[in-house]
Amino acid sequence: MKIALAVAQRLAGFALVFLGVTFVIYWSVFSLPGDPIQALAGDRQLPDSVVAALTEAYMLDEPVGVQYLHFLSGLVHGDLGVDLSGRAIAPQLASRWPVTITLALTAWTIQVVLGLSIGIVSALRHGKTIDRVLLVTTIGASCIPVFVLAIMGQLLFGVRLGWFPVAGTSAGWPLSYILPSLVIAVFGLASVSRLVRSSIIENLGAEYVRTARAKGVGERRVIGLHVMRNSLIPTATYLATDLGFLLGGTVVIEGIFNLPGVGNLLFQAIRTHEAAMVAAISTALIVIFLVTTLLVDVLHTLLDPRIRRG
């Protein structure tokens, strides 16, 4: 009974956040200065009948609340609507998602592998030279803005060395995705490796580790089983949140490397006042955000029996 109540409360919270964010987004795009119809036509003067027809078709003279309700009812029926050029939004999104998902997963994998290795190495050697070097390098790298890192990567590996394509997706996976993924991964590396490091160090001094050692358990088993399992809880939480963030598309990286992903589309849509498109993408982003939040909670409970019982 208590669990049912907690779940209900949780779902109510989700619904509220979802409605709140989508409405604010709708209202924001609505209140952007400028006329979307005139933006569509450029410098040409549109006949009044065309303007009237477009205004009618997209309900542009309806109050924002009515438009929002219309959008919601479409959403319930699985209809994302059409953009201002009359193309349906769903297929456009469908062609963009694979790029963003590929990029996010590649970057995330690099981050997990490198972050865990660096974290473990520096925790087991903590206080030694290698720990300090790794700490300073990762923090230093994460302080360089991603766009600077991206441009330098392009210059060095794309133009000078010619190892990877400078931009675009024509070379396919993995060649086209390695450079952008590396840039994203380097940025997040410091947080992951520091988190791993500090939680391992904390657990190394824990009483159960001393007990395990006193029982004569081998060092490899102590680290691998007892320390790692307990240290990975905060890291797993962080990594799950991070994946959700990456799946939202990174506007800057997608822009610099000219990858046709969701982030890029969102940026263009905001600039051209495509309210329906912005709302559709943002809705997807909110859903990803809420699902990750939920996953993190579930993961937490699964990994840590103390939370389940408490």
Added chain:
Amino acid sequence: MWIATSVLAVLLLFALFPAFFAGLFGNGDPRACDLAHSAEGPAPGHPFGYDLQGCDIWANSVYGAQSSITVGFLATAIALGIALTLGTLSGLGGRVVDWIVQRVTEVFLGFPFLLAAIVVLNTLGARNVWTVSLVLGVFGWPTMARLMRASVRSVRHSEYVLAARTMGLRLPRIIKRYVLPNAIQPVFVLATISIGMVIVAESTLTYLGIGLSSPAISWGLQIAAGSRIFQTAPHVLVLPSVMLALTVLSVVAIGEELRSAFDPRERR
């Protein structure tokens, strides 16, 4: 630690007295540009060369420190203010207040930042240091607020708060004297680090063309301009990028140092 502090001190001096430091090599006016020297390399009196408009890169980078650092401190101060208020409210308030504040925090966390920045900056009409700081501050508080809430919750049931309540002190006084001083530490450390993050965010916004715009002088603008010609004149990018990275690095290093100083687990 002292390296980071001195780097930051130098940059703060740059920000406070740009005219003096910009003039160190004899050409201190960032707006004195000569198109004849467009994108040329280092020359006497211009140790870092010229940008695309033929302006001195050193002078521009020194003046750039001013806007970047101002935005960093201002936006963090705004975010910290909101986070402290809402975090304390959420941590001390009843279940309903806590629930509402948490949902508001989630709305701000889930809102696409780019959209927010474009909408607010377009609505305000001006894109200068003040408005950019406002946007970065108003959308930068959720993480700090969550930390503050957790921190207040852990202090809330401590014995000294209980003692203060038993003595019949009024709530504002309890918050001011007992709760805040004990709960604020981790948030303060996060805020220090966030100064660096805000500076990066400002330059990213500017790079995307939605942050500061000329005639403002900032590292983001310099890097954005340099990135368009980086294949032919990479030197334009170097100085502003290095100064930006150094600033962020020193702020983050100070934050880290503060954190391990406050963190009893690392003192062992």
